[in-house]
Amino acid sequence: MYLSETHVQVRDMARQFANEVVRPLAEELDREERFPAEVYDQMGALGLFGIGVPEEMGGPGFDTVTYALVMEELSRGYASVADQCGLVELLSTLLVTYGSDAQRAEWLPGLLSGKLKGAYCLTEAEAGTDVSGIRTSAVRDGEGWVLNGGKIWIHNAPVADVGFVLARTDPEAGHRGMSIFIVDFHRDGVSRGPKEHKMGQRASQVGALNFDDVRLPAETLLGVEGRGFHMMMSALDKGRVGIAALAVGIAQAGLEAAVDYAQQRKQFKKPISEFQGVQWLLADIAKDVEAARLLVHNAAWKIDSGADATRYCSMAKCFAGDMAVARTADAVQVFGGSGYIRGFEVERLYRDAKICQIYEGTNQIQRMIIARELLSKGAAA
Ligand SMILES: Cc1cc2nc3c(=O)[nH]c(=O)nc-3n(C[C@H](O)[C@H](O)[C@H](O)COP(=O)(O)OP(=O)(O)OC[C@H]3O[C@@H](n4cnc5c(N)ncnc54)[C@H](O)[C@@H]3O)c2cc1C
Incomplete structure (x- = not known):
């Protein structure tokens, strides 16, 4: 057996949670397209969000094999629930790798506890597979930025508190002209489209986001300006x-x-x-x-x-x-x-x-x- 004792322990904990809490709810969640906030609170308490976040940043610091084991078990219970775990992993990986101490302090505790819901915002109407086609733009405004544009089919858009939004900051620079902004969705100018009704994974809330002259302070820029495409892909x-x-x-x-x-x-x-x-x-x-x-x-x-x-x-x-x-x-x-x-x-x-x-x-x-x-x-x- 190539799995360590820790791998097996964490997998078994996720398996038990999936058997006892997730799988019995799956049919109801699918039928009602309901967002199971209570399940995510429990997952936060069990440490099932931000699995790879190092201990010094408040996470359990597990490896990618552990992450894969947890995702399989949660999904065996219900894929939408695993998807929420995957989304937090993606956002927390970006914060751990590229975020400032202040950004981590502001967002990691809420995302890991399940109290804050996040979104990973790339796709636009004209930019799906070809992300280089995005039109959402952030233009400098004094020390900060003004964000305009829109995203579609964004997981958690109807419920999210914060989004990691890829925007064009230099229209002439192609892939190198994009940057990521950590956008608090309670800011003026952020609005949400209706929830989409999907074929499957129906408890996952997916929808559109619109940004209309959203003013962003300089410290909402994640990592280096112009490296957003590279960071998202990494x-x-x-x-x-x-x-x-x-x-x-x-x-x-x-x-x-x-x-x-x-x-x-x-x-x-x-x-x-x-x-x-x-x-x-x-x-x-x-x-x-x-x-x-x-x-x-x-x-x-x-x-x-x-x-x-x-x-x-x-x-x-x-x-x-x-x-x-x-x-x-x-x-x-x-x-x-x-x-x-x-x-x-x-x-x-x-x-x-x-x-x-x-x-x-x-x-x-x-x-x-x-x-x-x-x-x-x-x-x-
Ligand atoms: C339920 C759901 C959740 C999602 N969640 C998110 C999210 O949280 N955040 C986010 O940013 N996006 C999200 N998306 C968007 C998703 O990532 C895109 O739908 C996906 O990348 C494909 O883009 P598209 O739908 O525009 O298809 P298109 O890019 O229009 O592609 C249409 C077809 O053409 C094929 N194709 C395109 N280019 C090529 C090529 N060069 N060679 C061969 N075939 C090609 C594609 O494989 C596909 O079969 C979500 C979508 C859904 C449906």
Whole structure:
């Protein structure tokens, strides 16, 4: 076993929390599209937010493997809940890596306790995959800045207190002309669009943000002016490991549900688990979940060991996202017609899986990254 005692302890704690608190609520949260603030308070108290934040900054200081283990377990309970954990990890990684002491003191305690909700704000109507197309701008105004523009499909937008917003600060400088601002959403000029109604992960609140002459003090700039694109992208390797682990968690839940159902459901006077056609479906789900899990752990371990992890993070995200969609479809198949009916877990899991191929860089983009890495650095493992 390559996991340490600490890895197993934290995983088991997250597993217990997912079994006792998260999974029993998932169907209701999906049906009502409800934001489970009470669950996030409990996660904050258990230390499940900001897993990689060093102890001296108020976090538990765990490695990326631990983060992946927690994400899988939470997602096995319900992917929206894991997604909240992933979002806090992304924002806290940016704060730890690039933030000033004052910025960390202002935002980390609230994000880690779950009291403050954050948002990671890149996407715009004309800038999805191609982030270089963003139009949101921040223009100097004395010591500070004035922010104008808008973002769409931002996770937590309807409920967030603070957003890390990528804006253009030099219109002539392409990728090098973007900066990140930590925007308190209670400032004048910030408004929110309506909540989007999504196919899956329906407890995750997603929506638009508008910035209309929002005045920002100089100290809201994160890190170095003009390095925003680079900073946002630098957090994505770890972000992709998180989404890959989340995808594994969805598929693992599908596997568990399918194995149980196959042993209970009888046709032709015997459990359907006795038919080879069903056994092969179960075996295919299990082997692909395990393969994806190992890719996730390998990518996480590469990050922790300081290796060049980019291709491995993209492989894990791409494989696990595609696997989760294909194998939750197989879990639906094991359930037959019941799998297509609302209220059966596998029906939700299939819907929850689809976004794993789209966000945190679509799987087409992951393939582009893998190919670019192979062609520029060689195919050697
Ligand atoms: C539920 C949800 C939550 C989200 N949360 C956030 C968030 O919190 N913060 C945030 O900033 N954004 C968020 N997003 C946005 C998400 O990151 C984008 O949807 C994603 O990056 C794809 O951009 P797009 O939708 O504009 O698709 P497009 O970029 O328009 O792509 C459309 C299709 O073209 C393909 N394509 C594009 N370019 C290429 C290329 N060069 N080669 C091959 N294929 C290509 C894509 O893979 C895709 O299949 C969220 C989206 C959703 C749906």
